[in-house]
Structures are given as structure tokens and as C-alpha cells.
Amino acid sequence: MRNNYVYIKIPSLSVNESFARATVAAFCSSLNPTMNEISDIKTAVSEAVTNAVVHAYEDEIGEIEIQCRIKGQLVEIIVEDYGCGITDVEKAREPLFTTRPELERSGMGFSYMESFMDELIILSEKDVGTKIILRKKISEKKQKIIKEEINDEKEESED
Amino acid sequence: MNIQFVEDGQVLTIKLKGELDHHGADQVRVLIDEKIKNNDYRKLVIDFKNLDFIDSSGIGFIIGRYKLIRKRKGLIEIVNANKKVRRILDMSGIGKIINIIGG
Numbered sequence: 001m002r003n004n005y006v007y008i009k010i011p012s013l014s015v016n017e018s019f020a021r022a023t024v025a026a027f028c029s030s031l032n033p034t035m036n037e038i039s040d041i042k043t044a045v046s047e048a049v050t051n052a053v054v055h056a057y058e059d060e061i062g063e064i065e066i067q068c069r070i071k072g073q074l075v076e077i078i079v080e081d082y083g084c085g086i087t088d089v090e091k092a093r094e095p096l097f098t099t100r101p102e103l104e105r106s107g108m109g110f111s112y113m114e115s116f117m118d119e120l121i122i123l124s125e126k127d128v129g130t131k132i133i134l135r136k137k138i139s140e141k142k143q144k145i146i147k148e149e150i151n152d153e154k155e156e157s158e159d
Numbered sequence: 160m161n162i163q164f165v166e167d168g169q170v171l172t173i174k175l176k177g178e179l180d181h182h183g184a185d186q187v188r189v190l191i192d193e194k195i196k197n198n199d200y201r202k203l204v205i206d207f208k209n210l211d212f213i214d215s216s217g218i219g220f221i222i223g224r225y226k227l228i229r230k231r232k233g234l235i236e237i238v239n240a241n242k243k244v245r246r247i248l249d250m251s252g253i254g255k256i257i258n259i260i261g262g
Contacts, residue, residue, distance in 0.1 A: 014182035018212075039243045046214040050181045104184070106219035108251055115250065 004030065008066040012057045012081070014050075016064075021045040024068050028075050031138040040116035041075065041136065047109040048079035048132045054103065056083025056130055077134040086124040093122070160186045161209075164194060169201040176209035179217035188220065195227055203228045208239035218251045225257055236260060 006027050010016045021042040028041055045066075052064045067078040086092050093114070098107035114120045119135040160183035161176035173191060177183055195203065203224060207213075225235050236258045240248055248259055 014185065017180050017182050018178055021212075035243070036246075039246070042212065043214050043247065046180055046212075046216075050214070050216055054181060104188075104216075104219040104223040106215045106222060106251070108215035108218055112215055112247075112250070 003069065003071050005067065005069045008068075010064050010066070012053045012062050012064050012083075014053050017046055017049050017053060020049045020064075020066055024066065024077060027068050028070070028138070031070060031073060031075065032141060033138045037136070037138055041077070044113045044116045044134050044136075045077060045079070047113050048077075048134065051109055051132075052079065052081040052083065052130070054100065054105065056081040056085075058084065073138045073140060075136050075138060079132045079134070080129065082129040085126040085128055085130055086122070087126055089122050089124055160184075162187045162190060166198075169199065170204060171195070171198070171200045171202070172204040172206055174206040174209065178212035179210055179220065180212065180214050181216035184216055184220035188223070191224060192227060195224075195231070200228070200231070201233050203233060203235045205235065205237045206239050207237060207241070207244055210240065210244055213244050213247050215251070218247070218253060221253060221257065225253075234258075 006023075008020065008023060010020060024045045025038050025042045028038065033041070049064060049066070056062065062081060062083050065078075065080045069076045091097055093110045095111040096107040098105040110120070110122070113132070113134060117134045117136045119133070121133040122130070123133070124130040160178065163174040163176070165172040165174065171194065175187065205221065205224070221237070228235050237248065238260045240259065240261070245259070248254065253259075
């Protein structure tokens, strides 16, 4: 398949969180992903976009740019903002770390992005912005059928 | 995000429909908290039967309600989460403090 891409630019309104993840998921559907793979991508995109809405542009509305590229079986998603930036990226990656506990942030955003994608790169500069790069390889169809069968068997035996 | 309340004595069941993300949580937080603060519930049941999506913002929202009901000496329970939602719940580790039933 030829390489494919889509660019989305949205204001940092919380109502756009669901639009962003649904759009990226729909775009990736040409790779015929499993339900779990689609769910993983949706969650990771949701976390990245929500971070931009809540943290990058705290009390203002800014722009969020999302690029999604498909190269073979690889999906690359870039979520970029021009907000306040992350002061300490290593700290931000720690599970349960949040700068805004009063807003009921769980501090699990980056942990989920890391768990659900194969690769997570965070590029950030204070007062310049943040760029999140997410990559995931979507399994080929043949492997998928076998994998899902194994998983189903596992779940049945667990039940 | 749609919300439906079912009261049974001192048990309040909250049925959430839609997607529990940052936007969805903001839509229902005040409604739920008002109800908890104005009544004397012993137990809060969150029914996820019609919930299609949850992310870390939804987890933060659950922990927020957990803290509120605990202050009032109440319990919280999550029921009917589907496979996708259950996966996120399990990964968050909130099962250690909140009873997750079914799903």
C-alpha cells in the first residue's frame, strides 16, 4: 500500500478530544487493525490531545496540530501544541505524576501512551511547545487471527 | 455524555452513557457531586454498561468521586464495564481501592 497521511488542526477545546481520537482511529482503519489496536490508538491520542487542552494551554485556547502517517504497517501520530511546554519531561513520564491534582488529573496519561503504543517520544521546550510522537506497528492479518484466537482461549480459561 | 440516576435507599446508582474523557467528566462532575452532597448515601454504584470509552481523565474522575464518598464514610463500586473499558480500569490499578464487578 502507498504511504498515506492526514493533517488535522483544531483549537484546544475539550469537545475536540473525542473528534481527534475518532478521526485518527478512522484513518488507521485502512490497515485493518484489531479492536484492541484501535482502542490502543484511540486512548493514546486522547491522552496526548487532552494534555494539550489541559496543560499546554491552561487558561487560553491555542492550536493543536495532529499528523497521522501510515508507512506500510506502521502508524505514526504526531500531536503538537505551541503552549507552555513541559519543564521536566522525565518527571512528567512517571506514573501518577501530575502538576494539576486539583483538576483530578490522574497522572496516567504518558503511562497509557507508553503502554498502548510501541514508541513514545516527547519533545518539549518551555514557552515554545510540546511535540508528542507516537508509533505503533499494526499486526498483519494472518498473525492477527491466530493472536486473537489465543487471547480468546486465554480469557475463557481465566473466566 | 449522558447520565441517569437511580436511587434505592442509601444506594445511588449512576448510569453513564457515552465517553468518559476529560470533556465528558467535566459535563457530569457537578451534577453527581451535588447529588452526593445533598444526600446521605452509603454506596455509590457507577454503571458503565453503556460506556464506550474511558481514558486517564476518566480514571481521575472516578478517584475524585471515590475521595468524596469516602469522606462521607461511603463505598463505591463499578459495574458492567465492557472489555475495552475494563482493560483501562485494570491497568490503572484502581481495582485496589474500588470494587470492580463484572465486565
